[in-house]
Amino acid sequence: MFPSAGQLIPPNSDIGMVLQMVFSITFIIYLFYAQRIQSMTMLRQVEGTLRRVKAIRDEGRSVSIQTIKEIGKPENDPTPEVERFLEHFMIPPVDMDPAGIVGKFDQLINVRESTFEDEVRAIAPSASDSEVNNLENLLEAALALNVYYKVIRHFYLLGKRTMNIYVIMQIHMILPLIMREINAYSAALQAFKEGMPIGDGVGALVAAKLMHGNPWKEVAKEMVAAEVPMAGRTLVVMKARGPGGSVGKPGEAVENVLDEWKGRVKAIIMIDAAGKLEGEPTGDIAEGVGAAIGGVGVQKFRIEEAAKAHDVPLYAIAIKEDISHVVAPMEEALFDATDKALESVRRIVGERSAEGDVIVVAGIGNTVGIAQ
Amino acid sequence: MGKRGGAEYPSLSLSWTTLIVVVAIGVFSIFSLYMGFQAYGSDHPEQANYYIIIGTTGFAAMGYMFFRARSITATKLEVPRVDVVTTLECPQCGLKRIREFAQGDYVFKDDEPCTRCEGSMTVTRIHRRKDEKEKS
Numbered sequence: 420m421f422p423s424a425g426q427l428i429p430p431n432s433d434i435g436m437v438l439q440m441v442f443s444i445t446f447i448i449y450l451f452y453a454q455r456i457q458s459m460t461m462l463r464q465v466e467g468t469l470r471r472v473k474a475i476r477d478e479g480r481s482v483s484i485q486t487i488k489e490i491g492k493p494e495n496d497p498t499p500e501v502e503r504f505l506e507h508f509m510i511p512p513v514d515m516d517p518a519g520i521v522g523k524f525d526q527l528i529n530v531r532e533s534t535f536e537d538e539v540r541a542i543a544p545s546a547s548d549s550e551v552n553n554l555e556n557l558l559e560a561a562l563a564l565n566v567y568y569k570v571i572r573h574f575y576l577l578g579k580r581t582m583n584i585y586v587i588m589q590i591h592m593i594l595p596l597i598m599r600e601i602n603a604y605s606a607a608l609q610a611f612k613e614g615m616p617i618g619d620g621v622g623a624l625v626a627a628k629l630m631h632g633n634p635w636k637e638v639a640k641e642m643v644a645a646e647v648p649m650a651g652r653t654l655v656v657m658k659a660r661g662p663g664g665s666v667g668k669p670g671e672a673v674e675n676v677l678d679e680w681k682g683r684v685k686a687i688i689m690i691d692a693a694g695k696l697e698g699e700p701t702g703d704i705a706e707g708v709g710a711a712i713g714g715v716g717v718q719k720f721r722i723e724e725a726a727k728a729h730d731v732p733l734y735a736i737a738i739k740e741d742i743s744h745v746v747a748p749m750e751e752a753l754f755d756a757t758d759k760a761l762e763s764v765r766r767i768v769g770e771r772s773a774e775g776d777v778i779v780v781a782g783i784g785n786t787v788g789i790a791q
Numbered sequence: 792m793g794k795r796g797g798a799e800y801p802s803l804s805l806s807w808t809t810l811i812v813v814v815a816i817g818v819f820s821i822f823s824l825y826m827g828f829q830a831y832g833s834d835h836p837e838q839a840n841y842y843i844i845i846g847t848t849g850f851a852a853m854g855y856m857f858f859r860a861r862s863i864t865a866t867k868l869e870v871p872r873v874d875v876v877t878t879l880e881c882p883q884c885g886l887k888r889i890r891e892f893a894q895g896d897y898v899f900k901d902d903e904p905c906t907r908c909e910g911s912m913t914v915t916r917i918h919r920r921k922d923e924k925e926k927s
Binding site for chain 1: 871
């Protein structure tokens with residue numbers, strides 16, 4: 420077939436000249452419109468992602484409404500309240516004069532939490548305390564998805580309007596990273612809806628394993644602690660109160676425990692999930708010093724202040740996990756890592772304290788699906 | 792839009808029109824490459840370069856259309872639902888059982904009665920089921 424088809428363009432034709440012209444015109448067009456073509460290509464990719472994010476955002480919204488109807492059994496349709504919730508925002512305090520900003524943040528966060536709790540109780544009157552916590556977390560995940568969607572849409576529309584490659588590149592370059600977080604939040608919907616432990620709860624799980632079977636008491640808002648004997652020492656193990664989704668107030672809890680034991684505490688060991696770098700295995704354990712806790716920084720500040728005031732060293736155990744694991748149902752490797760973290764706690768207790776000492780062990784993270 | 796397992800969303804998939812265009816470009820590219828290699832042995836080897844450039848450009852365009860510029864059409868969205876398992880253990884006789892996660896399960900929950908002794912089984916582990924791919 421090919422030899423006969425080849426007769427279509429005889430060897431002696433002027434094809435070379437024609438092709439030369441085509442390439443020259445293409446070159447000139449590309450010279451002037453290359454950036455525009457590139458912008459259009461990137462915009463198209465952003466558009467595809469935006470449509471997917473919109474679908475996930477809508478899924479978050481509908482799962483929230485459906486779960487509130489199932490668990491909360493409201494008399495009226497909760498859709499308008501959920502819509503309002505998804506647009507909730509917090510204005511951070513002014514930081515031109517940073518003195519006292521932690522207290523301002525603390526107050527704002529408390530107001531935000533109590534507002535969320537009141538709103539969820541109002542739209543889900545039949546929900547138990549644990550279920551209210553889980554619904555709050557579910558709505559927060561839906562809210563985060565809504566924010567992601569709106570930010571991507573903002574840059575997409577702005578880029579489309581201006582056709583400015585630098586506006587489009589801003590969102591295009593970070594899309595793969597943002598999509599990992601969005602996918603994690605989409606998995607979080609399932610976790611919070613059904614009350615499954617999530618990757619962030621691995622620190623709380625270590626504390627739960629230590630304190631399970633021992634009597635516990637509430638030491639701060641949504642924080643519980645138990646006295647656990649270990650190798651002649653007394654461990655005061657604390658975590659957020661489960662199994663509802665909560666991170667509690669570890670800063671307040673550490674302050675209260677240090678005050679209660681009046682100088683007898685010889686060390687604070689904090690266990691928390693930490694972001695791993697690519698190449699590091701999930702569930703890897705690393706030890707260090709300092710307050711192992713994330714968030715805005717209010718609780719971290721309070722822990723550091725309390726540790727300084729009582730002159731107590733802070734030891735940290737980090738359990739490595741990917742950003743996509745943080746709010747998704749817990750990986751098996753992370754569950755297995757809790758035993759290795761317990762070994763680290765035992766070793767630090769043995770090496771850094773003497774018999775008769777009191778050591779605070781704080782398991783940090785969201786305790787959804789983890790009792791004590 | 793928005794229903795679990797039934798949410799409609801525009802995803803990237805190949806439409807029939809694009810497929811026909813891709814096939815046409817493919818045939819044309821193969822033809823051009825063939826002509827290019829034929830031209831090398833003919834009296835006009837300078838034409839070979841043109842044909843080969845056209846052929847490779849055609850393949851590049853095909854690749855682009857496949858992986859980047861596929862048409863946006865509506866399909867069903869399945870927001871991935873992960874498989875989570877619950878492990879129950881009897882603290883008295885040590886009997887261990889693994890089952891699918893059920894709503895209301897939590898770590899250290901006293902769950903169902905033990906089938907081997909008179910004790911009560913406790914939830915000791917809840918985690919995602921390891922992928923078969925990861926195991927191998």
